[in-house]
Amino acid sequence: MPRSHPTTDPDPDSAGQGQLRRALGVPSLVCFGLVYMVPLTVFTTYGIVTEITGGRVPLAYVITLLAMVFTARSYAKMAGEMPFAGSAYTYTQKSFGAGIGFVAGWALLLDYLFLPMINYLVIGIYLSAAFPAISSWVFVLTAIILVTVLNIIGIVSVARANIVIIAAQAIFILTFAALGISAMAGTGTVDLAAPFTGDGTADGFGNVMAGAAVLCLSFLGFDAVSTLSEEAKDPKASVPRAIVIATITGGLIYILLSFLAQLVYPSNDFADVDSGALDVMAAAGGQFLTIFFTAAYVAGACGSALTSQASVSRILFAMGRDGVLPRGFFGRLSPRFHTPVLATLSVGVVSLLALAVDLGFISEMVSFGALIAFSAVNLSVIKHFIIDKGRRGTAAVLSFVVLPGIGFCLTLWLWTSLSPRTLLLGLIWLILGTGYLAFVTRGFRRPTPSLDLAE
Template sequence: MPHQQSSTTAAGGDTELKRALGVPSLVFFGLVYMVPLTIFTTYGIVTQVTGGRVPAAYVVTLLAMVFTARSYARMAAAMPFAGSAYTYTQKSFGAGIGFVAGWALLLDYLFLPMINYLVIGIYLSAAFPMIPAWVFVLTAIGLVTVLNVIGIVSVARANIVIIAAQAIFIVTFAALGISSMTGAGTVDLAAPFTGDGTAPGFDSVMAGAAILCLSFLGFDAVSTLSEEAKEPKRTVPRAIVIATITGGLIYIVLSYLAQLVYPSNDFADVDSGALDVMAAAGGEFLTIFFTAAYVAGACGSALTSQASVSRILFAMGRDGVLPKSFFGRLSPRFHTPVLATLCVGVVSLLALAVDLGFISEMVSFGALIAFSAVNLSVIKHFIIDEKHRGGDAILSSLVLPGIGFCLTLWLWTSLSPRTLLIGVIWLLLGVAYLAFVTRGFRRPTPMLDLTE
C-alpha cells in the first residue's frame, strides 16, 4: 500500500514529498505494518505443529528474516523505487523472472483479505456461538466490498486507533499473564523452547517457522517511504533491519508469555486457540478485550488489503497485462475499479471453504518466494552486475545474502506438501499466462504494477 502525503516543497512550483522522516519514524511505520497481534492469527495451529514451541519457531523465522531484511535494505539503497521484491528481481534478473516473482506476490495479495475475513468469522463466532462463522464471513466480505466500491478506502486515522488499542492490550495481557503465573505454583520457564513432547524433532519447529513467515509481511513497507525519508540511502535500510528485529523480538516475547500462561496445545478450537490463552491470563475481561481489538484490526486490514489488491488488478488491466475490458475500467460514478473490487470479493469467498492453516501457508509460500528472490538479487546486482570484489564485498554481497537464501529455501520446503503443490501450480499458471500474453515469448514481457 502506498503512503501518500500532500506536503510540498516551498521552492519552485513542483510538487515534492517533504523529506521529514528519520529512523524512529520509519521504524514505527514498519511496526504498524507488522501488527503485533498477528502472532495470534495462527497461534493454535503453530502450537500444535511445533509441540508447544512457538517462540522457538519464531527464533528460527527471525533468524532467516534478519538476513532477508538486510538484503531488502541493500536493494532499497541501490534501487530506491516502489514495487519492492518485484522491482528488485525484475531489474536484477530481467522481465521474465521478475514477472514470475510478481505473480507469486500476487498470490499473497489475493489471500491477505481472505485471512482477515476468516479470522473475523472465527472469533466473532466464538463470541456469539449461536451464529455460524460463515454468516460473519459473508457479512464482512459484503460490507468491505461495498465500502471499497463506493470509495471509502482511507482508514489511516482508524488504523492509528486500532494500533493504539493493540498496544494497550499487549501491556494489559503481559500484566495479567505475569500475575496469573505468580499464583500458579511452579512454572517451567524452558517449556516454550523444549516443547511438550507431542511433536518432537527440529522438523516440526521448521514447519511452524515456515507458517510464521506471514507475521513478517510488511517489514519492507518502509522502502515505500524513500521519498519522504531524510538521507534515504542510510535511514531506510537501517529502519528495515531495526523494524524486523524489533517486531521479531515482540513476537518471541508475546508467544513465550502466551505459552507460559497456557502450557498446553489442547484448544477448544485450534483456529481460535488464542482465546484459551486469554481466558487463562485474564478471564472473560481479557477475552472480550482481545476479541474486540483483534477483530477491529482484521476489519481495518481487510479494508486496506482489498483496496490495494483491487488497484493492483486495475493497474494490470490498464496496462494490458490482464484483460483491459474487465480489470482496466473505473466506475464513472464512484471512480473506483468496481469490477476488480468485486473480483477480489468473489475470490475471498474461498474463505468459506478452506481452513486457516492452509490460507496462512499459502501466504507464507508467496512471501518466501519473494524473500528468496531478493536475497538472490543482492548477489546478482552487486557481485555479477556491479562486479564488487574483495573480502568485504564477498561477505556482504555473497555470503550473507546466500545464507538468507538458504534459510528461506529451507523454510519454503518445510511447508506442507499440499501448499507446495498448489503454490507450484500457481507459478506454472503464471509462466503459462506469460507465454500467452507474449505470444510464446516472442513479444516483450509486460511490466507488473505492484506499487499498491
C-alpha cells in the first residue's frame, strides 16, 4: 500500500500536532475491523458464555448481532457525517455538547483500555498451556512490547500485518469446519437444535441475555473502524461501508463457529472454563487441531491487540488534541512516525494490568463501556438528523428515529443484563470520569473544550 505524504502544521509552535496519514481503503478498513473483532474471538469467552447460557452460545450471538446491526448502522450514518478520529466521543460531543461527549468518550475508553488486556491475557493462557515451562507473564510482557513498537512505527505496518493474520485465521476456520463435520459424521447422533435449545443446565431467556451482553465485546471491530476516519481514503464513503460489512461478516462467522463448536462438543464440562476451546479442538481434531488452533488464535489475539491499541491511542489523541486530556502529552504526533507515540506508550503501560485480572471480569467491563458508547451513538443519530438538521417525512422518521431507537433499546436491554458487580464498577468509572471533567472545567464553571472538526 503506497504511503501518502503527511501534512504537518506549518506553525512551529504546534509541532507534533499534524494530521494523520490517509492511507486506508475499504478492504484495509474491513480487514482492520475483522482483525479487531478477531473471527476466533468466539472462543475467547466460549467456556464462560456456554456455562452462562446453558449451551446456547449461537442463540446468544444471534441476539447480540441483531442489536449490533442497528448500532453499526448508526455508526455508519454518523461516520459519513463526521469523518474524524474520536468515534463515539466525536459523534456524541458534536450532537449533545462537549460535556456529554466526554462522558461517552470516557465510557469508550473503558472498553478500549481493557480490550488489549483481554488479548494479552489469552495469549498468556494459551501459550502457557502449550509451553508450561514458561510462565504466562513472559508471553504477556513480550506481546505488549511487540504490539506497542508496531503501533509506533505506523498504521500502514498494522494494516499489512492484519492481512497475514486474517489469512491464517481463515485457513484455520476451514480446517476446523472440515474436521468438525468429519468428527460428527462418525458419531451418527447429532442434535442440530441443541445449540439453540440448550443442555438444561441454565434454563430461561434471562441467561441467554446475560450471555449476549458479555458477547458484545466481540463486535467492537466496527466501532474501531470509525476511529480511523482521519486515516481513510474518502472516509465519508469508505468508513460507513466498512463498518456495516465488518459487523455482518463478523457476526455470521461467530454464529457459525459457535454452532459448530457446540455440536462437536455438546457439553459445558471443561477442564478449564477460560480455555474451554481446547476441549472443543481436541474433540474435533485431536492434538493437530489443538496446536493449529493455539497458533491461529494467538496470532489473532496479537492482531486484535495491534488494532485495539491503535484505536484507543487515537481516541486519546483526539481527546488530548481538544484539551480534555493534557494536550502536551496526548494531543501530539511523533514528527518522525506521525503517530501518537505517547498515547500508544500509555496504553502499553495500562495493559500491564493483564497480569492481575481475570478473563470473565475484563470481558464484562469491556461490554459495559461498549454498550454505553453504543447507546450514545444511537441517540446521536436521532439528535443530529432530526433535531439539528431538521429531517422530516416518513422515510426520515424510519431512518433516523425508528431504526436507531430500536438499536438504543436493544443495547440498553443488554446493558441491564450484565452482572451487578460489573454495573457497580462501571458506574464508579463513570463517576470518576465526571469528577475529572469537573476538575478540568473548574467545577463546570468553564466550558469543556471541543474538537476542532475542521482539522
